[in-house]
Amino acid sequence: MKKLSIKLGAIFFLCILGLESFMFFFLHSALVESRIQEELNALQARGNSHRAILENHFTPDTIAHVALMETESTTDVAVTDADLQILGSSSKNKQLIENVKLPSNEIPQGGLIIENDWETEPFISTVSSLENEGEIIGYVFMFQDTETVHSLIKRLNQHFVLAGFLTVALTLFIIALLSKAITKPLIKMKDATFQISQGNYSISLPETGKDELGDLAKSIESLAHDLTFLTQERNDFLASISHELRTPITYIKGYTEIILKRDLSEVEKQNYLSIILEETNRLNDLIKQLFDLAKMDQNSFLIEKTEVNLKEILEKVEVKLAPAFKEREMTLHITCQKDFFLHADPIRMEQIFLNLLDNSMKYSGAGGITNVSVELKKSQLFVTIRDTGNGIPEEDLPHIFNRFYRVDKSRTRLLGGAGLGLSIVKELVNKHNGTITVKSQIQEGTEFQMMFRGAWSDENDLTGGR
Incomplete structure (x- = not known):
């Protein structure tokens, strides 16, 4: 029982077998009960038919004729007077004659079933009363040997056993197919995960549907x-x-x-x-x-957010980098007309701008211009850093935020850096619930744009701009 297919098959088989057994038992009981009821109804209808004739012609000849008719059928009849004295019978069976007795309850117009215990009694029987001008003049007793009923039930049981055998065989066959169909992709997935555990990641699994x-x-x-x-x-x-x-x-x-x-x-x-x-x-x-x-x-990098003025941070950054830009004969323009506020870590925000501007300075030549602009749209603060540097090839743009990735494949030391600056910038922007995007064209320059949420422009009106 170690294989999943065998376990699934056994579970399915036991569940279906239990359900089928219950259904077969219920169906068998219902069919047997229905069939016995049909026999009793037919027996009672036959007795009522005889009663209709005898009520009109209650004579010895008619009684003898009725008895003679039943000798050729599987049923028997006994006609009695009002005192239960037998006037005519289709059988001389003593057990049948002994069962000629009235029930304790009143006999209705449509007749009454006297005995319906087909399993233990030798006969099932009904009685119909003969009336003339409102007075009972006799009774018609109908009998049927329960051996015929047992024979009928036996044939029914044989059919059920055959149907049950075929159902179990078909169920086993279907379960085998279903178990194999279900477990086959699972086995392939198990093999695939084993290959992955061994370091082989070049796996391919077949399409199994949309389930x-x-x-x-x-x-x-x-x-x-x-x-x-x-x-x-x-x-x-x-x-x-x-x-x-x-x-x-x-x-x-x-x-x-x-x-x-x-x-x-x-x-x-x-x-x-x-x-x-x-x-x-x-x-x-x-x-x-x-x-x-x-x-x-490890999520252990501390971001100590407080209310910061982005304009003041950019002014500090400009003071720190202006000499370096001037030494390289480059121009740095920072445009921030208003005091824009947001909740951020001032040290980390300064680190973001220093890294981006340092990167812009490294990849721009003499005469290059770097512009920093700030714009508030509702509660979203957009900071754009655009330079006129060398630009980044299109195939490199999706990877520039990866660690140690450098557009400079030769890793020349003239530009310095280890390819970690932009990775740190992206992580810091994410820590501030912001986003960063990049656009670039070769020999035309590069543009980084950051978006920070929850900013405002008036320190005294915290809802302004939101």
Whole structure:
């Protein structure tokens, strides 16, 4: 009983067998009762037919004629006077004569069933009264041997046994087919999940329809595809992190060995130490970014929301980045005409803008222009950062928020960065219940747009703009 098909088949068979047994028993009882009732009704109708003749012609010849008619049938008749003295009978059977007796209750016009116990009694019988001008002049007793009834019930039982045998056989056959049809896709799904557990995610399940099994098959295929993506992403992550960590460590180790092993001038030492410090800072930033992402994944990254003025945050960001833009001969324009307020973490909001603007600065050349604009539509605050930089290829746009993904496939160090900045930006925007989208064209520039809900423009009127 380890196979699911056998278990399902056994359960179905027992349930159907129980239901069929109940139905067969009920049907058999109903048929037997109905058939016996038909025999009794027919016997009573025959007695009433004789009564109708005898009431009009209550003579010895008519009585003898009635008795003679019943000798050729499966039923018997006994005609008596009002005192139950037998005037004529189609049978001399003593048991039949002994059953010529009136019931305790009154006999109606349509006759009365005297005995209906066909299982234990030798006869079933009815009685009809003969009347003349309102007075009872005699009785017509009708009898039928219960052996004929038993024979009838026996044939009925044989038919039921044959029907039951055929029904059970057909039920077993249908259950076998259904169990196989139901368990076959489940077995394939079991094999597919085993393949997934072994690391083989390239599975394909047949279409099983639009029922629960079909949904389960699609879910397993979707799981396999997701695991394929996650495995690839994990491998890319490990390759990226190893590269990003190895590069600054190689620089630090190499220049440290040069300083220790060579007799260098003070200027050369300072130059090499500056490189070591730069790579150490780069390594520290990378570790900090990884630590932030790890906390975001574990939902332990704290966002301390308070009422913030977005205009003030953008002014701080402009003060911090203006020298860097000027040094690179670039222009930064931030347009925020009003004081826009929302509930956010001011430190994390500043981090979002710094990362995006730093990214814009890295991928724009001399003379490039970066514009930041803010717009409030009802309670939704839209912040748009548009630059005139190199742009992002269309095939790279769906992936730029992935960790360690860089449009710069050669990973040149001239631009710096480990490909984590945009990942952190997206996580932070999501933490603030916002959304971020990107549009870009090669050599024309890139546009990032963020949307934050629940903002307003007047600090004294919290419902304004909502």
